[in-house]
Amino acid sequence: xxxxxxxxxxxxxxxxxxxxxxxxxxxxxxxxxxxxxxxxxxxxxxxxxxxxxxxxxxxxxxxxxxxxxxxxxxxxxxxxxxxxxxxxxxxxxxxxxxxxxxxxxxxxxxxxxxxxxxxxxxxxxxxxxxxxxxxxxxxxxxxxxxxxxxxxxxxxxxxxxxxxxxxxxxxxxxxxxxxxxxxxxxxxxxxxxxxxxxxxxxxxxxxxxxxxxxxxxxxxxxxxxxxxxxxxxxxxxxxxxxxxxxxxxxxxxxxxxxxxxxxxxxxxxxxxxxxxxxxxxxxxxxxxxxxxxxxxxxxxxxxxxxxxxxxxxxxxxxxxxxxxxxxxxxxxxxxxxxxxxxxxxxxxxxxxxxxxxxxxxxxxxxxxxxxxxxxxxxxxxxxxxxxxxxxxxxxxxxxxxxxxxxxxxxxxxxxxxxxxxxxxx
Amino acid sequence: xxxxxxxxxxxxxxxxxxxxxxxxxxxxxxxxxxxxxxxxxxxxxxxxxxxxxxxxxxxxxxxxxxxxxxxxxxxxxxxxxxxxxxxxxxxxxxxxxxxxxxxxxxxxxxxxxxxxxxxxxxxxxxxxxxxxxxxxxxxxxxxxxxxxxxxxxxxxxxxxxxxxxxxxxxxxxxxxxxxxxxxxxxxxxxxxxxxxxxxxxxxxxxxxxxxxxxxxxxxxxxxxxxxxxxxxxxxxxxxxxxxxxxxxxxxxxxxxxxxxxxxxxxxxxxxxxxxxxxxxxxxxxxxxxxxxxxxxxxxxxxxxxxxxxxxxxxxxxxxxxxxxxxxxxxxxxxxxxxxxxxxxxxxxxxxxxxxxxxxxxxxxxxxxxxxxxxxxxxxxxxxxxxxxxxxxxxxxxxxxxxxxxxxxxxxxxxxxxxxxxxxxx
Numbered sequence: 105x106x107x108x109x110x111x112x113x114x115x116x117x118x119x120x121x122x123x124x125x126x127x128x129x130x131x132x133x134x135x136x137x138x139x140x141x142x143x144x145x146x147x148x149x150x151x152x153x154x155x156x157x158x159x160x161x162x163x164x165x166x167x168x169x170x171x172x173x174x175x176x177x178x179x180x181x182x183x184x185x186x187x188x189x190x191x192x193x194x195x196x197x198x199x200x201x202x203x204x205x206x207x208x209x210x211x212x213x214x215x216x217x218x219x220x221x222x223x224x225x226x227x228x229x230x231x232x233x234x235x236x237x238x239x240x241x242x243x244x245x246x247x248x249x250x251x252x253x254x255x256x257x258x259x260x261x262x263x264x265x266x267x268x269x270x271x272x273x274x275x276x277x278x279x280x281x282x283x284x285x286x287x288x289x290x291x292x293x294x295x296x297x298x299x300x301x302x303x304x305x306x307x308x309x310x311x312x313x314x315x316x317x318x319x320x321x322x323x324x325x326x327x328x329x330x331x332x333x334x335x336x337x338x339x340x341x342x343x344x345x346x347x348x349x350x351x352x353x354x355x356x357x358x359x360x361x362x363x364x365x366x367x368x369x370x371x372x373x374x375x376x377x378x379x380x381x382x383x384x385x386x387x388x389x390x391x392x393x394x395x396x397x398x399x400x401x402x403x404x405x406x407x408x409x410x411x412x413x414x415x416x417x418x419x420x421x422x423x424x425x426x427x428x429x430x431x432x433x434x435x436x437x438x439x440x441x442x443x444x445x446x447x448x449x450x451x452x453x454x455x456x457x458x459x460x461x462x463x464x465x466x467x468x469x470x471x472x473x474x475x476x477x478x479x480x481x482x483x484x485x486x487x488x489x490x491x492x493x494x495x496x497x498x499x500x501x502x503x504x505x506x507x508x509x510x511x512x513x514x515x516x517x518x519x520x521x522x523x524x525x526x527x528x529x
Numbered sequence: 530x531x532x533x534x535x536x537x538x539x540x541x542x543x544x545x546x547x548x549x550x551x552x553x554x555x556x557x558x559x560x561x562x563x564x565x566x567x568x569x570x571x572x573x574x575x576x577x578x579x580x581x582x583x584x585x586x587x588x589x590x591x592x593x594x595x596x597x598x599x600x601x602x603x604x605x606x607x608x609x610x611x612x613x614x615x616x617x618x619x620x621x622x623x624x625x626x627x628x629x630x631x632x633x634x635x636x637x638x639x640x641x642x643x644x645x646x647x648x649x650x651x652x653x654x655x656x657x658x659x660x661x662x663x664x665x666x667x668x669x670x671x672x673x674x675x676x677x678x679x680x681x682x683x684x685x686x687x688x689x690x691x692x693x694x695x696x697x698x699x700x701x702x703x704x705x706x707x708x709x710x711x712x713x714x715x716x717x718x719x720x721x722x723x724x725x726x727x728x729x730x731x732x733x734x735x736x737x738x739x740x741x742x743x744x745x746x747x748x749x750x751x752x753x754x755x756x757x758x759x760x761x762x763x764x765x766x767x768x769x770x771x772x773x774x775x776x777x778x779x780x781x782x783x784x785x786x787x788x789x790x791x792x793x794x795x796x797x798x799x800x801x802x803x804x805x806x807x808x809x810x811x812x813x814x815x816x817x818x819x820x821x822x823x824x825x826x827x828x829x830x831x832x833x834x835x836x837x838x839x840x841x842x843x844x845x846x847x848x849x850x851x852x853x854x855x856x857x858x859x860x861x862x863x864x865x866x867x868x869x870x871x872x873x874x875x876x877x878x879x880x881x882x883x884x885x886x887x888x889x890x891x892x893x894x895x896x897x898x899x900x901x902x903x904x905x906x907x908x909x910x911x912x913x914x915x916x917x918x919x920x921x922x923x924x925x926x927x928x929x930x931x932x933x934x935x936x937x938x939x940x941x942x943x944x945x946x947x948x949x950x951x952x953x954x
Contacts, residue, residue, distance in 0.1 A: 142571040142572065142573075142575070142576065143571070143572045143575050144569040144570060144571055144572060145569060145570065145571075145572040146567040146568070146569055146570075147567065147568045147569060147570040148567075150567070150568050151567065170718075170745075172883070174886070211763050211828060211829070212817070212827070212828045212829030213829070215817065216816065216817045216818040216821075217816050217817075217818060218816055218817065219813060219814050219815060219816055219817070220763070220813075220817045220820070220828070222763075223761075223763050223809070223813055224759065224762075224763020224764070224828055225746070225759045225760065225761050225762075225763045225881075226759075227759055227763065227829070228756065228759070278888065292746075293595075293718075293745040293746070294745060294746040294759075294881065297745070297761075297881075297883050297892075297894075300892075301809065301892060301894075304810075304890075304892070305810070305813055308810075312890030313886050313890045313891070313892070314886075314890070315885060315886050316883070316885050316886045316892065317885055318743070318745075318883055318884075318885065320595075320718040320719060320722070320743075321650070321717075321718070321719040331653065334649065334650045334651075334652055334653070334719075335650065336648075336650050336722075337649075337650075338636050338645070338647075338648050338649020338650045338652065339649070384648070384726070385729075385730070388644060388645075388648055388730055389644050390644060391641065391642050391643055391644055392637070392640065392641045392642075392643065392644070392645050393641040393642060395645070396641075402637075403636060403637045403645070403649055404636070404637030404638070404652070456650075456719065456722075458597070458722050458741075458743055459743075459884065459885065460740060460741050460742055460743065460884065461599070461738045461739075461740050461741045463703070465729075465737030465738045465739070466738070467722075467725075467726060467729070467738070467741065469722075469726075
């Protein structure tokens, strides 16, 4: 495969929305705008996100709208297989991030008697802000008996711990952990699906998909220029998230620094994934003031219950007329707050999901939580330890963690580099 | 509930894309546009689709990008329960189509000691082209023993048949049929999910969700102004679909006409749903020319193999230099074509889906096929009868139908009407 790729770009946007600009269509149920001018917005799908750089894209990149996340297990045992896989994946990811098909011939050109090098469903779609981010699980370095794999002796970061069990966890091993994680984010889910599918195809004979997860509504902002979105409890989520504009927080809490562990991880970050099922039907019967007390924020504005708007300073000491704390000490807001977690913060980058329905007439819905951090023990483990358990976060009556993963995401690569190359230096 | 609803609209778009317009952000992996101007496109999310009219919206409306489809079973047995449910649903659907919260108080206002009337996750989101379309299954009219339900004796349309079994079907009853279907389409999946969730909530005690399905990439155009999208086989899908601009086709093949059956269905349409699993990993190993022969079209342009571009006239008689037909008689294109199906056409309105992965390292992916028609026996049953079976459509080696439904979608309603009111006249 050549890094140039086969262009799939066309000016799809303008034609695709022509039906709207034309106003109502004849059959009764058209767009109700009549002759009113249609507002215009920047076409964020038209833009590619740079792939090469000091850090991987998809971490501090302003969170895109959609997710396809997949964990892979290696099916090959040789170090060379792992290296060749990482090289091939990097080449393909770099091409797709530009909005191109992969391979020399892509989906439609060149070699009619061979399977196409690209599966083709993204033909004609713009880059859509695609980022593809890789992380390595602990099991890539050591097997269940503690023996090194792929000759990676001595490269296992101390910070790539086995996550402890938390009170209330009901983890399904089939959708937890994995040797390698790939996070594909894009504004168009078809583009994110195309990325995972083609990487899975390239991996054939070397690695296979262990599990994958679709997500739709980003549940955090990672830039001050983004509006805070809402999770499936209907609340703004991620108001106090680390933002790209807070450079000190980004360096202190997101990027692995020199001396934090093996050199190959400097400039990288640790990804924690947790699939969190929400009992939304039960939540929906909770009165508004109860919901707000559990979260610690107003549902409308997102402001803390101590007063003020979404970004107002939180006052955990504020009391109401009856002398009770305005923000419940067991609220989600307080127990997740840096003040009660030795100052720990996370970069959250999760997505809402709906996996259809269960057999009880309920939506199988929730939050696919993703957080990036410099040191999982001091950050995710600290905070989740404060939250977990029915005696702690009031929200735990309505949620259950069903999967878990921790992955070491290496730094970014130069124009000729490949993911994880520092591991084999 | 009042039909006015509680406005949730704000100018989210402009702020939400600010991060992009600002160009690269400091941490290495920003948008690669530098100082280049960002192109603008019409903001299709800003537009509400009219709810009231002669026909329901969501059928001939230009297909939106995302789907949440749900089938419900009645849990109440009284006719009045069904009527009240349909009235409450219509009121809520009308509010949501305008981009409003449901109820008098919505998600955040008015009654703090009661559960919110709206679940809130669409707060701040624009209408996003939401349409909500209802259909009634055969089981709403008669029970398994043939006895009338809800006093609907004599209202069962003859055309609301039990679909026959087709060769190769592997239908799962748990995700097939149902008393009532709701199709929610929007450009933002969070808006479509919000609609289904709130209708399910309103139904509590009267009906419950039997199954639901998310879909992302529309796989058909329903207007000549839309670009033909691609399915997960990487091919353009829906080139020859009925388009809103073809008024004769729409009347002949989509809308139920006077005299076609009971008066309450005039102006309505019949919805067939089929969840079609795709064996995409196997497909991806088929050579390009094999894929094209199976479909009958070129993968790149979408043009028929008899020559020409996507919309070129198809010539099933065209031969290659060896005297073989250019379009295989068993290709999907030919066997689905009106020429071999007594002229039958369908309005297709399906969506791609990925439900994560199966335990074999494969994506659980495919097409949630939705088609609207005037007479299912003469249209869907005719065409699927031509396609089904390994001795017919070459594509059947790569697909399997796992769910099925047929629903009678009543006509649209006036500003004070409710879905299906003609049933109770």
